[in-house]
Amino acid sequence: MLLKLIGLIFKFGPLVFGVGFMWPLITQVIVRAGVELPLGITPLIAGLLLGGGLGLIAQFRGSWIWLK
Amino acid sequence: MAEMTAPSQKELLDKEREIAARHMGKFPWGSVAWCFANLACWLALWPLVLLGYVPLWLGFIVATLNVALCYLPSHEAQHDIIARPGEPLRWLNELVGHVSTIPLTLSYGVAKLTHMEHHKHANHPDKDPDYSNHAPSAKAAIWKSFLNRQPGVSGGLNRYGEVMQEMDTPRANRALTVAILYQLFFYGFLIAMAWSGYALEAALLWWLPQHIGVTYIQFYLSWAPHHPFSEQGRYKDTRAWRSRLGNVLTMGMQYHVIHHLYPRIPLMRTPRAYWEMRDVLEARGVPNHGL
Numbered sequence: 623m624l625l626k627l628i629g630l631i632f633k634f635g636p637l638v639f640g641v642g643f644m645w646p647l648i649t650q651v652i653v654r655a656g657v658e659l660p661l662g663i664t665p666l667i668a669g670l671l672l673g674g675g676l677g678l679i680a681q682f683r684g685s686w687i688w689l690k
Numbered sequence: 691m692a693e694m695t696a697p698s699q700k701e702l703l704d705k706e707r708e709i710a711a712r713h714m715g716k717f718p719w720g721s722v723a724w725c726f727a728n729l730a731c732w733l734a735l736w737p738l739v740l741l742g743y744v745p746l747w748l749g750f751i752v753a754t755l756n757v758a759l760c761y762l763p764s765h766e767a768q769h770d771i772i773a774r775p776g777e778p779l780r781w782l783n784e785l786v787g788h789v790s791t792i793p794l795t796l797s798y799g800v801a802k803l804t805h806m807e808h809h810k811h812a813n814h815p816d817k818d819p820d821y822s823n824h825a826p827s828a829k830a831a832i833w834k835s836f837l838n839r840q841p842g843v844s845g846g847l848n849r850y851g852e853v854m855q856e857m858d859t860p861r862a863n864r865a866l867t868v869a870i871l872y873q874l875f876f877y878g879f880l881i882a883m884a885w886s887g888y889a890l891e892a893a894l895l896w897w898l899p900q901h902i903g904v905t906y907i908q909f910y911l912s913w914a915p916h917h918p919f920s921e922q923g924r925y926k927d928t929r930a931w932r933s934r935l936g937n938v939l940t941m942g943m944q945y946h947v948i949h950h951l952y953p954r955i956p957l958m959r960t961p962r963a964y965w966e967m968r969d970v971l972e973a974r975g976v977p978n979h980g981l
Contacts, residue, residue, distance in 0.1 A: 628870065635877075636841045642881035643897070647889035654890065684842015 636686070640677015645669045697973065706970045710952040713963045718766050718956035722782065725763035725790040732756035732793050735895055740888065750894040757793045757903030761801075761911065762941055762957055764790035768802040769953045793896070794903060795876040796847070799865025803857065804850045809953060812927035813919045819853045822846055823912040824919035831913040835905045846908065915946030924951065925976050930964065932980040937961060944981055947971065 631638055649669030652659070659668055680686045697705070732753060739749040766772055767787030773779035787798040804819040811817035822838055822845030825831035838846030854866040876896075883892035915928050928950040933940045942957050945964040949955065955963050964971075964981075972978065 628874065631874070632870075638881075639877060643877070643884050643889065643892075646884035647893055650884075650887070650889045680841055685837075685840040687840070690837065690840055690843055 634681065636680030637674075637677045640673050640675075640680060641670075644673030644676055646673075648672045702970050702973055706951070706967055706974075709963060709966045709970070710955060712966075713955045713959040714952065715954075716956055716959060717779075718771055718958065720958045721763045721766045721956065722772060722786055724759070725786045728756050728759050728763070729789055729792060732760075739891055739895060746891060746894055749891075750899065753793070753895045754899040754902050757899040758906045759941075760790050760793045760903070761796070761907050764788075764796075764798060764801060765805070766957060767798070768805050771954055771956050793900070794907075795872050795900060797865060797869040797872050799861070800850050800854060800869045803862055803865055804853050807853060809950065811922075812950065813916060813922045819849055820912045820916070821919060822849050823908050824916070825913060826918075828909070828913075831909055831917075832905060835908045835913075836901075838908075839901070839904070847904065910940050910943045911946075914940070915943050925971070925974050930971070930976065930978045930981045947976060 646669060649665045652665040652668055657665075659665065663671075676686060679688065684690060735744065735749045735753055735756075738744040739746055744752075764787050767783045767790070770783060772783035772786055773781075774783075777783075784798075787802065791798065791801060808818055808820045813821065815821050823831065823834065825834040835846060837843060838848065841848075844852060851866065851869065854862045854869070880892045880897055883889065914931060914933070917929070917931075921927060925947075928947045930947045931944055933944055937944055942960055945960040948960040948964045948967065949957070952963070968978065968981075
């Protein structure tokens with residue numbers, strides 16, 4: 623059971639990292655920088671879109687920067 | 691007047707071994723102190739930065755230096771330079787090997803096994819675990835180091851996991867298990883810190899320094915001394931070279947040829963060993979590339 627869970631974490635590692643780390647990181651960067659976001663988007667939503675988006679790209683493309 | 695004759699291969703080898711013997715078996719106090727001082731400094735950064743005693747930007751610079759500097763003491767341990775199996779200080783050798791690379795999140799078992807393969811098969815496209823660091827220029831090497839870290843790429847540190855699986859020995863499997871635990875702890879710690887409101891601190895004290903440190907280590911410890919990765923065999927797979935950054939900033943790697951010839955010479959003695967051996971190496975056809 624534990625091994626299966628660890629296997630899953632590694633299989634979806636980029637997505638887990640995108641949501642688990644990049645999301646709060648980007649959110650906190652936006653808050654500390656005092657950036658005004660358009661369309662009433664909150665830092666938390668912007669962090670989710672950017673961090674989660676990067677995680678999705680890394681997960682399915684195999685690269686955080688598209689290039690391999 | 692006596693006629694000058696070129697020394698035979700045997701005479702050259704005897705001279706080479708005599709010089710090497712003078713430098714082997716010395717206890718590397720410097721590397722042991724370096725390991726613990728570097729680790730203590732990096733660990734101390736966390737409370738100092740989180741409690742506001744040290745600004746985050748300064749913590750980031752120091753942490754990056756700590757990560758870049760953490761590999762070489764472990765490298766001394768990988769070659770049993772601190773103490774060989776059965777010697778009284780063997781525990782210290784293993785302790786340095788295990789704890790030194792914590793900031794790099796590189797497990798000692800994986801580092802040692804892959805490094806021994808590197809020595810056995812240096813520059814072999816399939817058998818050298820570090821071969822994926824090859825690149826035609828310095829700029830390309832830095833870019834390659836970054837690309838090799840992408841999740842879908844089989845190169846750099848990603849290659850080490852594959853090598854462990856290919857070995858499939860009890861030792862390799864154990865090393866791989868420890869490496870997986872290291873990675874779980876690293877990413878778990880980053881995520882826990884991030885959701886506790888310390889994402890920037892985690893990013894600048896560990897995540898980003900780790901990326902910069904890996905690039906620096908792969909560039910100076912792998913690409914530069916083995917460039918162009920085209921030849922194999924003793925005297926051919928590693929080069930002496932001169933860096934504009936000098937000996938300290940390249941972490942002694944200008945003299946890496948000595949390490950591949952005599953891996954049990956401590957890092958801090960390789961410059962002296964090189965200068966004593968330089969003529970012998972030249973006679974053997976080892977180019978000095980301006981060194």
